[in-house]
Amino acid sequence: MDVLIDVGVAIDVLAQRSPFVEASTRALSKAASDHSRAWLYVGSVQTLSHVLKGQLQVSSEGGEDHETVAAERLDTFTKRFHWLAALTEDAEGVFADDDPEAAQLSRAVARLGPHAKLLTRNPALLSRCQQAVSPEDFLELECPPQPTAFIDLAAQQDRLRAGIERRTHAVLRHGKYILGPEVAELEAELCAYTGTRECATCASGTDALLMALMALEIGPGDAVFTTPFTFVATSEVIALLGATPVYADIDPETFNLDPERLAEAIAAIKAEGKLRPGAIMPVDLFGLAANYGRIQEIASEHELPVIQDAAQAFGAVAHGKTAPAHGTIGCTSFFPAKPLGAYGDGGACFTDDAELAERLRSIRVHGMGADKYDTVRPGINGRLDTLQAAILLEKLAVYPAEVEARQRVAGQYCEAIGHLPDLRLPRIPPGYLSVYAQFTVRHPRRHELQQALKAAGIPTAIYYPQPSHQSSAYAGRTWYRALPEAERASREVLSLPFGPDVKRELIERIRQAWMG
Numbered sequence: 001m002d003v004l005i006d007v008g009v010a011i012d013v014l015a016q017r018s019p020f021v022e023a024s025t026r027a028l029s030k031a032a033s034d035h036s037r038a039w040l041y042v043g044s045v046q047t048l049s050h051v052l053k054g055q056l057q058v059s060s061e062g063g064e065d066h067e068t069v070a071a072e073r074l075d076t077f078t079k080r081f082h083w084l085a086a087l088t089e090d091a092e093g094v095f096a097d098d099d100p101e102a103a104q105l106s107r108a109v110a111r112l113g114p115h116a117k118l119l120t121r122n123p124a125l126l127s128r129c130q131q132a133v134s135p136e137d138f139l140e141l142e143c144p145p146q147p148t149a150f151i152d153l154a155a156q157q158d159r160l161r162a163g164i165e166r167r168t169h170a171v172l173r174h175g176k177y178i179l180g181p182e183v184a185e186l187e188a189e190l191c192a193y194t195g196t197r198e199c200a201t202c203a204s205g206t207d208a209l210l211m212a213l214m215a216l217e218i219g220p221g222d223a224v225f226t227t228p229f230t231f232v233a234t235s236e237v238i239a240l241l242g243a244t245p246v247y248a249d250i251d252p253e254t255f256n257l258d259p260e261r262l263a264e265a266i267a268a269i270k271a272e273g274k275l276r277p278g279a280i281m282p283v284d285l286f287g288l289a290a291n292y293g294r295i296q297e298i299a300s301e302h303e304l305p306v307i308q309d310a311a312q313a314f315g316a317v318a319h320g321k322t323a324p325a326h327g328t329i330g331c332t333s334f335f336p337a338k339p340l341g342a343y344g345d346g347g348a349c350f351t352d353d354a355e356l357a358e359r360l361r362s363i364r365v366h367g368m369g370a371d372k373y374d375t376v377r378p379g380i381n382g383r384l385d386t387l388q389a390a391i392l393l394e395k396l397a398v399y400p401a402e403v404e405a406r407q408r409v410a411g412q413y414c415e416a417i418g419h420l421p422d423l424r425l426p427r428i429p430p431g432y433l434s435v436y437a438q439f440t441v442r443h444p445r446r447h448e449l450q451q452a453l454k455a456a457g458i459p460t461a462i463y464y465p466q467p468s469h470q471s472s473a474y475a476g477r478t479w480y481r482a483l484p485e486a487e488r489a490s491r492e493v494l495s496l497p498f499g500p501d502v503k504r505e506l507i508e509r510i511r512q513a514w515m516g
């Protein structure tokens with residue numbers, strides 16, 4: 001539940017105003033508990049400061065120094081709560097109102113949704129605003145526990161709210177919505193983070209893969225070697241260009257393309273002589289980079305480019321490189337639920353090859369040449385929105401800390417559930433750092449495990465219940481031999497709630513739900 005705190009209730013506590021202080025203190029504790037999120041309205045800052053100073057002066061608290069005491073007290077007090085921004089609509093038409101501040105608060109609380117409450121003692125607000133409630137009545141209210149999130153993006157937003165609002169507002173001000181300055185700034189930051197020379201952001205992870213294939217001129221008759229245990233987009237882009245997805249089986253330990261199976265598939269395609277080997281497209285599943293050491297050897301041997309599908313693995317480390325720096329072209333996605341996610345679709349291609357980078361930038365804008373109306377190749381409308389770039393800049397700034405937090409949460413999971421019978425944890429080979437896009441376990445009786453967690457209110461997901469070669473979408477347009485490991489994985493995997501904000505208590509609830 002979201003609870004907006006009005007100035008009066010805050011002052012009860014800040015100035016220890018009797019007889020209200022006791023109920024208001026308890027109401028604020030309840031509002032800021034695990035089951036609820038407590039807000040102060042930015043538009044109330046001045047009133048809050050003014051009223052508190054007045055109160056302290058009247059009660060002679062703090063003596064001469066009551067202004068400093070008020071400032072210190074407010075500083076400590078407000079840190080417990082979230083700030084709710086004042087928006088333009090809060091000012092519109094409020095002067096005709098008897099009580100402009102009450103009108104503003106009513107609008108502000110309505111923005112938090114119909115179930116949000118406005119905590120107040122103001123009789124006018126209590127009668128005019130349906131969402132208003134007194135501290136005494138709020139203490140009687142039942143706050144149902146928040147449903148457990150599979151990926152908790154709200155907790156991250158709480159940490160980043162100020163920067164995200166500032167960045168968003170800056171874009172609305174400058175108005176350069178397409179390829180604005182934030183896009184170039186983000187591309188430079190992404191290059192620095194991954195250690196690649198060139199980055200071309202784009203509209204989605206899917207577009208990143210498509211643009212990479214187009215830049216390498218993959219088309220009909222080409223075989224693109226990839227894994228069947230992945231999201232549909234990987235095969236989709238290959239098929240869209242008329243090329244053929246050729247599947248090699250996965251390593252059951254890492255869920256990633258098994259280099260030896262890959263080598264066999266390339267040999268088989270060459271022996272058959274019908275398709276032309278075009279590219280290798282490994283996927284860094286669940287945040288763990290594929291075995292690029294070995295894959296690169298195979299690629300060199302056959303003179304094939306590598307397109308790294310690191311949609312789930314931005315920032316993963318392996319073989320001394322940060323994903324997606326492993327491929328001839330590396331691709332990632334900024335879909336909101338990916339480890340580095342925007343507030344909408346987004347993606348990026350990375351490369352050290354300046355000519356490829358130029359081709360990618362051309363493809364991203366309809367195959368544009370030197371001049372806007374000079375079309376030099378087929379392209380797409382694949383640009384990243386400036387607004388998403390602005391959001392991503394804020395998120396990228398805290399990403400290293402989040403990757404660390406992800407390691408900590410994974411460690412806690414392993415400690416808590418590592419010994420459970422028949423359960424297999426993700427295995428991260430030595431020298432690899434996973435960003436854990438998913439924390440995916442294996443269990444031979446996955447359905448039972450999922451049901452037990454569901455009964456305890458814990459959401460889970462199955463990535464992926466069907467390997468790509470069994471999908472009807474591209475039936476007859478793919479090439480593969482036996483893929484037993486991918487098929488077994490699709491029957492056994494279960495992804496658990498994960499993210500940098502997952503708490504120990506949740507992991508403990510999961511352990512107990514399964515062990516009883």
Ligand SMILES: *Cc1c(COP(=O)(O)O)cnc(C)c1O
Pocket residue numbers: 204205206207230231233234283309311312333334335345346347
């Ligand atoms: C998410 C994902 C994509 C596609 O990214 P979008 O941004 O959703 O288009 C491609 N490949 C893999 C492995 C993914 O997980």
